[in-house]
Amino acid sequence: xxxxxxxxxxxxxxxxxxxxxxFPLVGKKNANLGEMLKAGIPISPGFAITIHANDLFxxxxxxxxxxxxxxxDECREMNEKNIxxxxxxxxxxxxxxxxxxxxxxxxxxxxHQLCERCGVKDLPVAVRSSGAVSMPGQMETYLNIRGDxxxxxxxxxxxxxxxxxxxxxxxxxxxxxxxxxxxxxIPKMVNSRVSGVIFTINPLNGDxxxxxxxxxxxxGEAVVSGLVTPDTYLIDKVTLDTVKFTRGSKxxxxxxxxxxxxxxxxxxxxxRRRANSLSPExxxxxxxxxxxxxxxxxxxxxxxxxxDADLEFPDNIIILQVRPESVWNKKKAEKKKSEQPTxxxxxxxxxxxxxxxxx
Amino acid sequence: xxxxxxxPHEVPKIEGTEGWEKMYPYYYQFSxxxxxxCEYESGQLWYYDGLHYPEPHCPFDLIWDxxxxxxxxxxxxxxxxxxxxxxxxxxxxxxxxxxxPIGIADPKEIEARIPLxxxxxxxxxxxxxxxxxxxxxxxxxxxxxxxxxxxxxxxEMEDESVVFEHRGMGSGYELGVKYDQLINLGFKxxxxxxxxxxxxxxxxxxxxxxxxxxxxxxxxxxxxxxVSGIDVVMYRPDAELIKLAKLALELKLDDDLAATTSFxxxxxxLETSQAGRKWLATFEEARYPWFWISTGTGWFHHDKSWxxxxxxxxxxxxxxxxxxxxxxxxxxxxxxxIAERDRIVEEYLGLFSNxxxxxxxxxxxxxxxxxxxxxxxxxxxxEHWFHSVFWNKMRELSAxxxxxxxxxxxxxxxxxNRFDIKVLIDDMVRAWATxxxxxxxxxxxxxxxxxxxxxxxxxxxxxxxxxxVPPEVVTEPFSIVLWxxxxxxxxxxxxxxxxxxxEVTQLQGSPGSSGTVEGKARVIKKVEDLxxxxxxxxxxxxxxxxxxxxxxxxxxxxxxxxxxxxCHAAIVCREYGLPTVVGTGTGTSVIKTGDxxxxxxxxxxxxxx
Numbered sequence: 001x002x003x004x005x006x007x008x009x010x011x012x013x014x015x016x017x018x019x020x021x022x023f024p025l026v027g028k029k030n031a032n033l034g035e036m037l038k039a040g041i042p043i044s045p046g047f048a049i050t051i052h053a054n055d056l057f058x059x060x061x062x063x064x065x066x067x068x069x070x071x072x073d074e075c076r077e078m079n080e081k082n083i084x085x086x087x088x089x090x091x092x093x094x095x096x097x098x099x100x101x102x103x104x105x106x107x108x109x110x111x112h113q114l115c116e117r118c119g120v121k122d123l124p125v126a127v128r129s130s131g132a133v134s135m136p137g138q139m140e141t142y143l144n145i146r147g148d149x150x151x152x153x154x155x156x157x158x159x160x161x162x163x164x165x166x167x168x169x170x171x172x173x174x175x176x177x178x179x180x181x182x183x184x185x186i187p188k189m190v191n192s193r194v195s196g197v198i199f200t201i202n203p204l205n206g207d208x209x210x211x212x213x214x215x216x217x218x219x220g221e222a223v224v225s226g227l228v229t230p231d232t233y234l235i236d237k238v239t240l241d242t243v244k245f246t247r248g249s250k251x252x253x254x255x256x257x258x259x260x261x262x263x264x265x266x267x268x269x270x271x272r273r274r275a276n277s278l279s280p281e282x283x284x285x286x287x288x289x290x291x292x293x294x295x296x297x298x299x300x301x302x303x304x305x306x307x308d309a310d311l312e313f314p315d316n317i318i319i320l321q322v323r324p325e326s327v328w329n330k331k332k333a334e335k336k337k338s339e340q341p342t343x344x345x346x347x348x349x350x351x352x353x354x355x356x357x358x359x
Numbered sequence: 360x361x362x363x364x365x366x367p368h369e370v371p372k373i374e375g376t377e378g379w380e381k382m383y384p385y386y387y388q389f390s391x392x393x394x395x396x397c398e399y400e401s402g403q404l405w406y407y408d409g410l411h412y413p414e415p416h417c418p419f420d421l422i423w424d425x426x427x428x429x430x431x432x433x434x435x436x437x438x439x440x441x442x443x444x445x446x447x448x449x450x451x452x453x454x455x456x457x458x459x460p461i462g463i464a465d466p467k468e469i470e471a472r473i474p475l476x477x478x479x480x481x482x483x484x485x486x487x488x489x490x491x492x493x494x495x496x497x498x499x500x501x502x503x504x505x506x507x508x509x510x511x512x513x514x515e516m517e518d519e520s521v522v523f524e525h526r527g528m529g530s531g532y533e534l535g536v537k538y539d540q541l542i543n544l545g546f547k548x549x550x551x552x553x554x555x556x557x558x559x560x561x562x563x564x565x566x567x568x569x570x571x572x573x574x575x576x577x578x579x580x581x582x583x584x585x586v587s588g589i590d591v592v593m594y595r596p597d598a599e600l601i602k603l604a605k606l607a608l609e610l611k612l613d614d615d616l617a618a619t620t621s622f623x624x625x626x627x628x629l630e631t632s633q634a635g636r637k638w639l640a641t642f643e644e645a646r647y648p649w650f651w652i653s654t655g656t657g658w659f660h661h662d663k664s665w666x667x668x669x670x671x672x673x674x675x676x677x678x679x680x681x682x683x684x685x686x687x688x689x690x691x692x693x694x695x696x697i698a699e700r701d702r703i704v705e706e707y708l709g710l711f712s713n714x715x716x717x718x719x720x721x722x723x724x725x726x727x728x729x730x731x732x733x734x735x736x737x738x739x740x741x742e743h744w745f746h747s748v749f750w751n752k753m754r755e756l757s758a759x760x761x762x763x764x765x766x767x768x769x770x771x772x773x774x775x776n777r778f779d780i781k782v783l784i785d786d787m788v789r790a791w792a793t794x795x796x797x798x799x800x801x802x803x804x805x806x807x808x809x810x811x812x813x814x815x816x817x818x819x820x821x822x823x824x825x826x827x828v829p830p831e832v833v834t835e836p837f838s839i840v841l842w843x844x845x846x847x848x849x850x851x852x853x854x855x856x857x858x859x860x861x862e863v864t865q866l867q868g869s870p871g872s873s874g875t876v877e878g879k880a881r882v883i884k885k886v887e888d889l890x891x892x893x894x895x896x897x898x899x900x901x902x903x904x905x906x907x908x909x910x911x912x913x914x915x916x917x918x919x920x921x922x923x924x925x926c927h928a929a930i931v932c933r934e935y936g937l938p939t940v941v942g943t944g945t946g947t948s949v950i951k952t953g954d955x956x957x958x959x960x961x962x963x964x965x966x967x968x
Binding site for chain 2: 202207209234238239241332343353
């Protein structure tokens with residue numbers, strides 16, 4: 001049997017090794033991504049740097065001791081001034097310190113493996129903070145980070161961000177302690193060739209047996225902000241047949257400016273405008289994934305997706321964001337008991353007497 | 360948009376057809392001298408029954424229209440007391456049949472009919488399976504009775520048995536009796552036809568509308584997948600051919616089959632070997648009743664059955680052999696179809712969040728499934744088996760009339776209506792008995808020639824889709840499900856009246872099977888011409904029947920002139936996953952072989968590119 005290191009002692013963990021319950025090891029955001037994968041929801045490939053790794057870093061670099069000493073000697077009372085002082089000290093120390101060699105090696109090994117898997121050298125990734133306790137929006141996320149040196153720099157910046165004044169104040173007010181290690185997520189930046197929005201119902205009439213998909217070229221911004229008329233599909237959720245398709249004009253696409261996280265708009269050429277943005281198998285796969293998302297959460301969902309140009313089908317289908325659909329879920333909850341008969345004879349009689357139109 | 364269609368009394372006459380009315384019964388004419396009837400007729404909406412009749416009626420062929428005119432109407436109005444519906448009235452204009460549903464307007468009368476309907480229809484729904492079993496038995500008996508009718512030329516001298524068995528009647532009398540018996544059996548089988556069909560459709564429409572209420576975008580194709588039977592009688596003829604194809608391969612007779620083009624030649628060849636005789640015996644066994652399947656809808660005298668032309672099933676067997684050799688099994692994947700149907704139903708049931716709604720949907724689905732074997736299978740017994748045998752019996756009778764010097768050709772009989780034939784027989788047998796020439800022997804051949812000319816002119820005429828005044832909203836359930844006549848369709852027809860007749864670039868039909876496809880059209884009007892079909896083409900046909908089955912493994916899509924979502928072409932194409940539009944009305948006349956067309960099986964639109 002292969003010798004395995006206990007999860008608790010790992011420095012990094014791939015998303016597909018994670019479960020929701022592992023949040024104490026990698027933070028909530030990372031653990032949730034692992035859970036989504038388990039539920040069959042494809043997310044951008046990547047790995048998590050564990051909280052344990054952050055702990056080793058602050059211990060072995062002496063930052064932990066230095067902070068504890070600073071708190072004991074000079075900042076016993078956590079007022080605004082002392083918090084600012086502590087924050088300044090910690091952030092500067094973290095951003096300057098070297099990572100232990102074994103840790104840096106492990107992170108870079110994993111990064112290189114990810115680059116290889118995607119077939120892209122210096123693969124652009126995101127560096128996302130992930131705390132074991134939710135602290136919404138208080139720590140940093142960095143987009144489009146490329147290359148070994150930047151990656152390590154931004155991981156340090158990310159760790160440092162858990163000591164920004166806001167985060168420190170938040171923790172001290174809740175008596176969570178000043179010292180706080182976090183997990184970091186390193187997902188591939190989704191290089192969307194096509195992206196779009198899915199509803200696991202028909203948002204126009206609430207039909208729960210349909211999946212509605214809007215898709216257009218480039219990053220999701222073009223579809224979400226209504227810059228273009230996308231291709232729209234209405235799919236039967238059960239048979240996966242296309243019930244309705246309208247080809248959009250798709251004149252513009254949003255892409256990243258080379259070597260930057262700035263987004264630019266550019267024109268789509270005539271031939272691509274006239275083509276369907278999704279291939280039949282991509283369409284089918286998106287439907288299967290959407291059904292899994294709906295099943296997993298138990299209600300209609302609104303989903304953002306990207307088709308990644310760097311990955312092969314079906315790995316190129318990436319779910320970017322999910323949230324419950326708001327309008328029809330609410331209506332369903334408010335719906336009164338229906339007054340229609342539920343026995344066959346009365347239904348047939350009602351049918352004959354009222355004579356409803358058939359499409 | 361125009362508000363109404365042409366008044367039924369003001370349809371322009373076609374030059375050279377004056378006097379055509381005598382070709383059909385007087386009660387099929389729009390009235391001229393009865394003010395009350397004229398007013399009623401002008402106030403109704405009459406629509407052309409293109410679903411059943413893509414062509415004008417030869418006088419005799421009107422018999423099936425007469426049959427259902429009586430049968431459907433009486434089951435609605437007088438037997439089951441369907442609360443808001445009386446019968447469906449029929450007229451004929453220039454050879455084309457127009458129909459109009461008669462509703463009940465008075466809410467009190469509707470109310471009074473409800474308990475009667477619940478009791479009577481309820482009995483049928485409750486005992487459906489048993490009644491259906493009995494139905495099959497009695498219909499088979501009826502067909503046996505039909506097969507036993509024999510028409511023989513009138514003898515020079517009666518057989519001795521007439522004397523020594525003292526039968527007390529002669530062939531002249533018996534001919535008239537047998538003719539009456541033949542016609543009455545035809546009407547009887549149509550009484551049976553509607554015994555369960557109206558209720559079957561009512562249950563099915565209820566399911567469609569219940570499903571639409573919960574899932575507004577549910578495709579018709581998905582609904583039919585949920586209710587369709589797997590073991591459908593209509594698939595049996597083709598299954599027999601596949602069996603014969605497999606047997607031919609097993610007995611290594613495929614080269615013999617490939618080397619012969621006619622069944623007669625093949626038979627002669629195969630009779631010389633033991634394996635050949637074994638195959639021929641299996642073939643013979645399959646013929647009764649399965650080869651009574653019609654190559655058309657069975658509604659017209661020219662719809663041949665396989666038994667009438669064994670070269671047709673033989674060509675299909677050869678196509679199946681080719682498929683089998685290419686490694687494709689043409690058999691229906693029954694188990695897969697059942698599993699898929701069950702999965703679809705289960706997943707749909709899983710979409711409900713409310714138990715009452717789910718229960719309503721399930722109830723409607725269950726009753727729909729209960730009635731469906733009848734809805735699907737009655738076609739084989741009546742329109743195919745009975746009709747095919749019936750047409751042949753009529754030809755037997757016609758040969759007697761030809762022998763008696765009354766008409767010139769066996770195929771001339773279709774130009775006489777059922778009353779004409781009765782009179783003609785009476786004339787003939789009296790002349791035969793007396794030993795003189797019949798009074799009508801010059802009259803009828805001349806009349807038939809004239810009628811042939813009239814029929815040609817009828818065929819050139821395009822019947823307007825409707826006549827009279829459209830109602831505000833169409834609510835009559837049978838017109839909706841059977842003919843697809845809805846408020847929207849009427850609007851389309853009305854707007855079509857105003858648009859100039861230019862080049863046609865699109866046709867609207869009903870969605871038959873989901874999907875979109877672009878390709879070259881191949882117009883095929885008769886099953887015999889199927890060999891011309893190239894792989895990947897879109898088949899454009901008047902209608903299809905199970906004898907067209909081998910085509911479906913070759914084509915990319917299908918369009919038919921007549922038929923709704925439940926017609927043969929639609930059902931088969933759904934199984935093969937081929938985009939299909941049915942009931943375009945004019946597909947085979949507007950589209951030409953080689954035209955590039957796009958069909959959308961979800962919206963029912965056909966575009967000529």
